[in-house]
Amino acid sequence: MTDVALRVGAYIFLHGTVILVLAWGLVRSVGEEPAAVSHAVWTTALVVLLCLPLGGQVVPGWTVDLTLDSSPARSETFLDGALSSTSAMSTPFGEEDAAEASAQTGMGAGGTRSAAADQIHWQALLHWGARWGAPAFLLVWAGGAFLLLGRLGVGMVTLWHWRRCTTALDCNALVDRLTDRLDLTRSVSVRCSRRARVPTVWGMWAPVVLLPAGASDWSRARLRSVLLHEMAHVKRWDALTHVLSRVARACFWPNPLVWRAAANATAAQERACDDVVLRSGVASWEYAEQLLAVTKTLRRGPVPVDAVALDAGRQFKSRMRALLKSSGPRRGLTRREIVLCGGLGAVLLTAVSIVQVGPDSDEQDQGHQYELEAEQGHLPSAFVTETDGAASEGSYLTVTERASLDQPPTSDGGAYTFDVESAGRHVVWARVRVPSDDHNSFWVRMDSTRWIRWNGIEQGDAWHWVQVRDADQGRRPVAFDLSEGRHRLHLGPREDQVDVDRIVVTDDWNYHPRTEPEVASNTRPSSQIWVEAEDGDSESPLEVAHSPHSAGWRHVVARPDESRLDAPPAEGRASYTFTVSEAGTYRVWGRVLAASTGSDSFWIRMNQGRWIRWNEIRPGERWHWDQVHDADADNAPVQFELGAGEHQLTVAYRESHAKLDRLLVTSSPTYRPRGTGDRPEASAPFSKTLPLSEAVLTPPMARADSPSTASTAGIGVPDGPGNDASDSGPGAAEWTFSVPRDGEYILWGEVRAPAMNDNSFYVSLDDGDEIAWHTPAPEATTETWTWDPVSRLDDGTHTDPVVFSLEAGTHTLCIRNREDGTRLRRLRITNRAASGPLPVRP
Numbered sequence: 001m002t003d004v005a006l007r008v009g010a011y012i013f014l015h016g017t018v019i020l021v022l023a024w025g026l027v028r029s030v031g032e033e034p035a036a037v038s039h040a041v042w043t044t045a046l047v048v049l050l051c052l053p054l055g056g057q058v059v060p061g062w063t064v065d066l067t068l069d070s071s072p073a074r075s076e077t078f079l080d081g082a083l084s085s086t087s088a089m090s091t092p093f094g095e096e097d098a099a100e101a102s103a104q105t106g107m108g109a110g111g112t113r114s115a116a117a118d119q120i121h122w123q124a125l126l127h128w129g130a131r132w133g134a135p136a137f138l139l140v141w142a143g144g145a146f147l148l149l150g151r152l153g154v155g156m157v158t159l160w161h162w163r164r165c166t167t168a169l170d171c172n173a174l175v176d177r178l179t180d181r182l183d184l185t186r187s188v189s190v191r192c193s194r195r196a197r198v199p200t201v202w203g204m205w206a207p208v209v210l211l212p213a214g215a216s217d218w219s220r221a222r223l224r225s226v227l228l229h230e231m232a233h234v235k236r237w238d239a240l241t242h243v244l245s246r247v248a249r250a251c252f253w254p255n256p257l258v259w260r261a262a263a264n265a266t267a268a269q270e271r272a273c274d275d276v277v278l279r280s281g282v283a284s285w286e287y288a289e290q291l292l293a294v295t296k297t298l299r300r301g302p303v304p305v306d307a308v309a310l311d312a313g314r315q316f317k318s319r320m321r322a323l324l325k326s327s328g329p330r331r332g333l334t335r336r337e338i339v340l341c342g343g344l345g346a347v348l349l350t351a352v353s354i355v356q357v358g359p360d361s362d363e364q365d366q367g368h369q370y371e372l373e374a375e376q377g378h379l380p381s382a383f384v385t386e387t388d389g390a391a392s393e394g395s396y397l398t399v400t401e402r403a404s405l406d407q408p409p410t411s412d413g414g415a416y417t418f419d420v421e422s423a424g425r426h427v428v429w430a431r432v433r434v435p436s437d438d439h440n441s442f443w444v445r446m447d448s449t450r451w452i453r454w455n456g457i458e459q460g461d462a463w464h465w466v467q468v469r470d471a472d473q474g475r476r477p478v479a480f481d482l483s484e485g486r487h488r489l490h491l492g493p494r495e496d497q498v499d500v501d502r503i504v505v506t507d508d509w510n511y512h513p514r515t516e517p518e519v520a521s522n523t524r525p526s527s528q529i530w531v532e533a534e535d536g537d538s539e540s541p542l543e544v545a546h547s548p549h550s551a552g553w554r555h556v557v558a559r560p561d562e563s564r565l566d567a568p569p570a571e572g573r574a575s576y577t578f579t580v581s582e583a584g585t586y587r588v589w590g591r592v593l594a595a596s597t598g599s600d601s602f603w604i605r606m607n608q609g610r611w612i613r614w615n616e617i618r619p620g621e622r623w624h625w626d627q628v629h630d631a632d633a634d635n636a637p638v639q640f641e642l643g644a645g646e647h648q649l650t651v652a653y654r655e656s657h658a659k660l661d662r663l664l665v666t667s668s669p670t671y672r673p674r675g676t677g678d679r680p681e682a683s684a685p686f687s688k689t690l691p692l693s694e695a696v697l698t699p700p701m702a703r704a705d706s707p708s709t710a711s712t713a714g715i716g717v718p719d720g721p722g723n724d725a726s727d728s729g730p731g732a733a734e735w736t737f738s739v740p741r742d743g744e745y746i747l748w749g750e751v752r753a754p755a756m757n758d759n760s761f762y763v764s765l766d767d768g769d770e771i772a773w774h775t776p777a778p779e780a781t782t783e784t785w786t787w788d789p790v791s792r793l794d795d796g797t798h799t800d801p802v803v804f805s806l807e808a809g810t811h812t813l814c815i816r817n818r819e820d821g822t823r824l825r826r827l828r829i830t831n832r833a834a835s836g837p838l839p840v841r842p
Helices: 002-030 035-050 054-060 095-104 115-164 172-182 215-218 218-237 238-251 255-278 284-299 315-325 334-354
Strands: 061-063 076-079 084-087 187-193 200-202 208-212 355-356 369-373 385-387 395-399 416-422 424-434 442-446 452-454 460-467 479-480 485-494 499-506 529-532 543-546 554-558 573-580 582-594 602-606 613-615 624-627 641-642 646-652 659-666 687-689 696-698 733-741 742-755 760-765 773-774 782-789 793-794 797-801 804-806 809-817 824-830
Touching: 002 035, 002 054, 002 115, 002 255, 002 334, 035 054, 035 238, 035 255, 035 334, 054 334, 054 641, 095 395, 115 208, 115 238, 172 218, 187 215, 200 218, 208 215, 208 218, 218 238, 218 255, 218 284, 218 442, 238 255, 238 824, 255 284, 284 315, 334 355, 369 416, 529 573, 573 659, 582 602, 646 659, 733 824, 742 760, 773 793, 809 824
Parallel strands: 061 355, 187 208
Antiparallel strands: 076 084, 200 208, 369 499, 385 395, 395 499, 416 485, 424 460, 424 479, 424 499, 442 452, 442 485, 529 659, 543 554, 554 659, 573 646, 582 624, 582 641, 582 659, 602 613, 602 646, 687 824, 696 733, 733 809, 742 782, 742 804, 742 824, 760 773, 760 809, 793 797
C-alpha cells in the first residue's frame, strides 16, 4: 500500500506541480494572446494530469525508488535497551559471531545505544509512519475525490430535473441566425426555468441554453448578446472541457495549484466567449452594460457544477475589466494552435512520464530466492514427516499432537541451512496447511536472533503460501538482515497438527510464490466412510469409556489389567460393518490415543484377511489421527483392495490403555483427517448464551450485585440454607429460551465449587426430572471458574453429558439450589454437533 501511496502522491504533488507550473509559464509567456489561447493551454494541462496514470504504463523510462529501505511492513523496535525486531539483525552461529552481531546493533557492555542503533530507531519511526500514513493518505485522498466527483454527479442529476420543468422561449428565428453565424452543426434548444439563477448552458451532443424566467422581458439586443455568448460555449465545446477540469480538480484536489488552474480555465473560457460576442459587432461598453444589467436583476445562488454559467463566479470583475480593455486581442483559436496545444500536451505527458516514483517493476527478476524443503531439515522429535501427493516431492512436515509450546523452544527446533549470495533484508514465505484457528502457529527465528511467535496463519484445507509474521508486533511481516554467507533458519512447534511443505527465503520484497494447483490423486471423487469406535460390536476386554475430548464423549479402550498379546486374540474384538459404493484401493485411519510405548498398538484386519499388527502408534497425551500401518512391513501404510458392497473391519486388543475413538475408511491417497473428523450433524452448529440478567430468581438464589452476595460473582445461594434440599428447596433460577430446530442439545455452565459440600445444583428442563449436577466432579473442588457440561453420576463418576432432546420452539430451564456456596457465572446451550466450551475434568 505504501508503493501505491507514493505513486499517487507523486502524481498529485510532483508531476502535477511540474505540469501546472509549465502551463503557468507558457500562459505568461504568450502575454497579450487572446483568452481562447489561455483556455486551450490550461485545458491541455488539466487533460495531461488526467492522462498521467496511462502515461506511466505505456511510456518507457526510469523509476525513482523512493520506497523505504525496509518496506512499510518492516519495522524495528528497541526493548529494554536491546534490539528486539520484526526485522531482527541476524547473527551467524557461535559466540564470536554473536558478539560481532551485537556490535553491529550498536549495543555496548553498558547497554547504551550507539549511533547506528539510533539510526535504526529513527528508521523504525519512519517505517511506522509509512505503515500507517500510507493508508491514511489514500483514505483521505479517495474521500475528497469521491465527494467532489459526487458533487459533479449531483449537478448532472439537478440539471436533468431542471430540464423537465422548463418552457420553450419563442426565439427560434434569432437562434437560427446565430447558429448560421457561428457555423454550428448541432441544434441548440433555448428554455426558460424559474430555478435558473443565471444564463446556463450544458450538454455536448444536444446542448441546452437555460435562461431565467424573466428572459422573455429582455430587450432584443440583450437577448441576442446573451444567446450569442452561450452558443459560443456550444461552439467551443466548453461543456466538455468544463467537466474535464472538474474531474481533474477532484482527482488532484490536495494540490492547491490544480484549484487555481481550474479557476483560470473557467475565467478564460468566459472571456473567450465574450470575445465572440464582441467580434459580432457589439460594442464593448454596450455589452458590459448588458451583462451588468443582467447580473443585477438576477438572483444569486448555486449553479450545477457541470453547467457553464454566464457570470463566471468570482471572476466577473476581472472579466468586466477585460471587456473594457480596447487593446486586447479578441480572435478565436486557430487550427494550427489547436494542433500545437495537442502536440505540446503529448510531449509534456511523455516527458513527465519518463520518470516514475515507486518500486521498479523489474525488481522481481533481480531478487534471490532460497527454496527449502521442510522435511529435509535437521528435525526434532516434535516434527513428523508425512506423505501427500499434493505436497512438494510428495512429502511434508507436521507437528505431532503432543508438541504444543506456549513458550519459545529451549532447543533450536527444525534447522535449515542455506547460503546467502548478497547481503540485504530477507523475508520468509512458507507453504502451509492449517486445520483450524486453534492450530495455526509456529515459532521461527533466524540464526541466534529472538524467537518470533508466528501466529494467526490463515486457515485452509488446501496448501497455500503465507509470509512469516510476528504476532507480537501487530502481525507485521518479518524481515531479517542477513550478511553474505551461511545462515540457519529455525522452525519450532507451537501448536499441533500444523503442516508445512516448503520454505522460501528471499530478498525480493515484491516476490510472491506461485500457488500450484492441487494435484488430483485420481479423476473420480474419493469415498469416505466414518465409523464411531464405540458403535461396533465389541467384546471384553475392549470396553466403552468416557472422555470429554473424544468425539461424542465416548471411545473404546482395553482394560488396564490386561497383558500384551503377541498374537491376535480369540476374544476382545470390535467389528464394524460398512458399505463402499465403488471398488478401489482403500486406506484406514484411526483417531487414537497412546499414552506410552507400552500402550500403542491394536490388531486389525479387513474381512477375513490376515491380521495386521498396527504397532508403534505415535505416543502422546492428546488424540490424533494415525494411518493403519503394518509393523511387520517396516510400518508401511496398509492398503485394502475392496469391491463395491458390504465389508467388515475388525479391531482387536493388543495392549492395555490403547484408545480408539473413530475410524475412517477412504479411497483418497492424500486425504488426512483432522480434529474429530467430518461429522454429518456438524453442518449446522448452534450455540446460545443464556444471560444471567434474564434469569428469574427465587430467593435466596441471588446475583452478584445483590447486597447479600456482593463479594461473590455470578449467581448462587449464599451459605446458610443447608445442603441437598429435597422437594422444592429454597433458591432457584429460571430461564425461558428457544431453539431453532428439533435436535439433541447439551447444557454447559461456567461454575466455581469452593468446597466438597459446595459443588452441585439441581437441573431440570421443561418441568422434567431433576438431575443432580455435580460441578466439576463428585468430591472435587475448584476455586477457578471451570466450564462443565451437565452430567449424571454413575458409581461416583461422570457419565457422558446429558443430551436433551428438544423440539424447535420455546423451553424453560430451572437451576435449583442443592448445595449452598456453589456459583454459576455463565450458561450456554449447544446442539450436540457444536463443540461447546472445553470441559475441564479433575
